[in-house]
Structures are given as structure tokens and as C-alpha cells.
Amino acid sequence: MSAGWVAVGVRARAMTSRRLGSGGARGLAAVDSWADAVELLAASTYGHDVHPGQTLAQAQHGVVATMVWNLRVLAGWAPREGVTILRAMLAPVEVANTLDHLEALAGRRTPDPHRIAGLGTAWQRLEQATTVPQLRQVLATSAWGDPGGDGVRAVGLSMEAVAADRLVAAVPEATAWAAGSVALLLARELDTGQGPLPEPCRVAAARVVGWPAVRATTLKGLAAVLPRTAAWALAGAARPEDLWRAQADWWRRVDRDAGAMVRHSPPGREVLVGAVAALCVDAWRVRAALELAALAGRGVRASGEDVDAVA
Template identity: 45%
Template sequence: MGAGWVAGVTRARALRNRCLGAEGIGEVAASPTLDDALRYLSATPYRHDVTPGVTPAEAQRAVSATLLWHLRILAGWQPASGADTVRALAAGFEISNTEHHVRALVPAPLRPGTGGLHPPPYRLGALAIAWKRLARTRTPSELRAALAASAWGDPGGDSAAAVATGMRVSAAVRLATAVPDAERWAAARLALLVGREVFVVGRRMPGVSARRAVRLLGSRAVDAGSYADFRTALPTTGRWLLEDIDEAADLWRAEARWWNAVERDGRELLRRSRFGPQPVVGAVALLSADAWRTRGALELASRGGGTGDWPVEVLRAPG
């Protein structure tokens, strides 16, 4: 491996100390108020923009913004292929930006639950895929056309739901293709997305998104008429996440399981001694899982703190 990978992997390993860790996350979760949790975070790597007085949503978004900043730093130390790896792993930030953007394009009288303010977009820097072009669009149809002309591809519709689903399917397929070490995560996450959309929400996926999903899940799963048939037809790369979830209504249980697996796999990848993409993928996994748990802990603190059934699932660290 070249000198670029040496520097990139060295930076990846150094970023591990940016994680709050199980003990710190437990402290946040047990805080009796959100402001107490934020005061604790003010002395941690998540200290930026988490001053007391912000709302739970603002605090959680600040945690996500800190994660994005760490990923931008990590990408900046990588050779070109390593930066592409981090970009594929960080695609969720551009999806979030686009979801808020498309909702803002819908006239307020037509938008249910109006009145909330849209947060400023995440600053993606070199991790952007097509955000500058997407941000310039002024109508949902323009946004769909811009997506279709980009690496994201046509989402199959210009509604907020079609755009969100289409981008997530595209991101999963791209991740599995560009980052082989993350194929299992991508396939399982896509299985969860399709299961929720079709068998919980009851919304058929646009044809173009369904055809993309076939690349990871197979046509039998994507075309399944029942949740039981869907789960049975999934390939092994996606089935593990849903293996004991017998009812679609219980798919919420898969979220924590997915993050546990990402964290466990990430820890193993980061331990690899070679200079190459695996430790970089591992670092992104650990940073992302830590941020997810921290956001969950902030939600708990906003409700008075504690360790009830839901917190245990969120905060449990894999062995």
C-alpha cells in the first residue's frame, strides 16, 4: 500500500478516541435533564453546538454534525479510493439534506404538519455526491430530474417519500458495490427499508427503486406478497437482521441489532494491521455507531433519564 493509505489508516485509528464510549453514553442517558446531558457533552468530542438551552432535535443534530466533521477530516487524509469509501459510507447526510430540501419545496398548505422550521443543510464538503446541484432546484420535478442526472439515479417519483426511498436504495446498492466490507450492512439495511415500506407503511416502492433493490435482495424478496415470504426469500446477507422477527410490526427491533453488528464488525476491521480500506471502514463504523447511541442517550435525558427497555436496546454494546 502507498503512503496515502499509511496516513489514512493512521488517522482512522487516531479518530477512535473521538468516540464517547459506553461509559460516557451511559452518563448522558442517566442525566435527569437534557441540559445536564449537554453540560456533560460540553467536555467531550461532541461539545460543538451542544450548549444548554437547545431542543432535543437540535442537540441530536449537533451530534450528527460532529460525526460528519470527523468523517470529512478522515476523508481528507485518504488516497482517492479511500475518500470514495468514506463518501459512500457518509451518503446519509446528503440524503438528509435532500429530504429537508424536497419538503421545503412543497407549498405549505399542501404539506401536512406545517409550521416546523427546516434546519440548515449539513456542510458536506468533499463528501458531497451531487448536493450542490440538488440544492439549486426549485421544484420537486426539478429535483427529481437533477437526481436522475446524477449518481443517485431517478427515484421514480418527486414526492418526499419517493425521493427518500429512492436515495436510500441507491445508497445501499452503491455502498455494497464500492465498499465490499460493508456489503452485509448495506444488504441488511436495505432489507429493513423494504420491509418497513411495503409491509408496515403499506407503500409499494417505485418501479425503478424496486429494480435497484433486486440487485442486493433478489427478485423473489422484492416481489414478495407477504412479510413471511419476503423474509424467507432474502439472501443471507440481508436475512440475518430479520431472522427472528416474525411480524413486520416488530421490525423496529432490527434497528439496534443492525447498529450492534456495525459496531462489532467495525471494531474488528479497525484492528486489522494492514494499510488499506478496512481500518478506515472500521473507524467510520465505530464513529457512526457511537453518534447513534449518543443521540439515543440525549432522547432519554430529555425524558428525565433512565435505563428502561428501550434504552437498554439503544445503549447495549456488543461483546
């Protein structure tokens, strides 16, 4: 094992040990207001970008910003193959940046983009786009490909499916996570009924879960034709109203798999993959816990089921 892999493995394990984890997320969710929760969070490892006095949205943005910062630190220690892994696993953040930029081009206020630097695929060019057609052209000439439309839905769905497809190719260890995410994407779109998927989304999704799944017209029909790598994600979703729980179960599966990788694998690819996934799960948990604290501040106490879904 190279010195580079040993170094990044040591640092990756150290970063995962500083997560808030399930217990920390439960503690945040139990706070009576998001302002108090933000103060607690600012004193934690998320204090790099979360500060007292921030709004809920600003604090949630800061949680992701801290995660991105940690991954950029890991990239500085990782060998070239490790940087490829990080770039593939950080793709959802580039998707979020791109969608925010689309909103900004439409005249709406958006948060500052996450600073993904060299871990982006095309972000450095995308953020320079000053018109929607220009942004679409940048996507079309990058590894993201043409999204099949210039609206937020078309761009978001196509980039999400392409990100999953690229993850399977670059990080085989994450195949089940990627396939499960595509299954959930297809299920959500069936539930919303907003119309046909953009063709680039359909093609990328089919590479991950197969054309029968992409062509399914009902949730039951989708679940029946998913490959084993993806079927687990909809195992408990018999009705559309079950999808929120299925999404939480997806995160729990990622957390469980990631923890095993970090604890039991020798220094190398799997430790890095597991650590990145664990940091992503923690960021999701913390953002959700802040949301529950905000509800408590408005007099709406979260149910035990909601807290369990987060933690």
C-alpha cells in the first residue's frame, strides 16, 4: 500500500471520528429552537462554516460547506485515484451549485456556491456562464452532457442520473448506493407526475438500473423490475407516501455500509469511500436535525418516527 493511501486513510478515519453521529443529531433535534441548535452546532466540528446568529438556511448551507472543506483537505493527501473517487462522490454538490446558479440567472437570490475547486467536473466553467443557454452549452461540452432542457427540472434530473452513472463507473464500491438513488429518483418522478423524464436522464438511469425500470409507469411496476442492486431502496415503499421513509432508509444503508468500510478495511480505496460517505450522511443528518429544531421553535414537536428517520 502506498504512503499516499496510508496518509489519506489515517486522516479519513480521524475525520469520521469527529462526526456528530446519530446521538448528536438526536440532541440537535431535541433543542427547542433552530437558533439554539445553531449555537450548539457552531461549537462542534461544523463550526468551520456554521456560526451563531445564522438563519436556518445559512446554517444548513454551512453544514455542507464544512463537509466540502473536509473533503478538499482529504484530496490534498489522496493519490490521483483517490481524487477521482472524491470528485465522483462530490458530484451532488456540483449539481446543487449548478441548480442554484440557474436560479440566480433567473433573478432569484441564492446562497454562495460551495467551493469545490478541483473536485468539480465543470463547475469552474459553469459558474462563469452569464445566460441559461450558455450554461447548457457548458454542460453539453462537459462530462455531464446536454441535459435535454434548460429548466431546473431537466438540468437537475439529468445531472442527478449522470452523477449516479459516473459513480458506478468510478467507485464500484458505491454501486448499490448509486442504483438505490436512481430507483428513488424514478419513484419520486412517478409520484409527482410532472411528465416524461428528459432523455439524457432516461439514458443515464437505464445504464444504472435498466430500461424496464425507466419505462415503468407505476411504483409497484418499478419495484418489480428493479435489479437487485437497486430493489432494496424501495423494499419498504408500497405507496407514494412511503417514499420519504425510503429516502431515510437509503441514508441508513449508506451509513451502515460506510461504517463497515471505515472500521474493517485496510488503508486504501474502501476506507476513503467509506469515510466520504460517512461524512455525507452526517451532513444530511445534521441538516435534518436543524429542520426539526426549527419546527420545535414554531411549536411543532417532531414525532418519534421523524427523529428516528433522522438518527
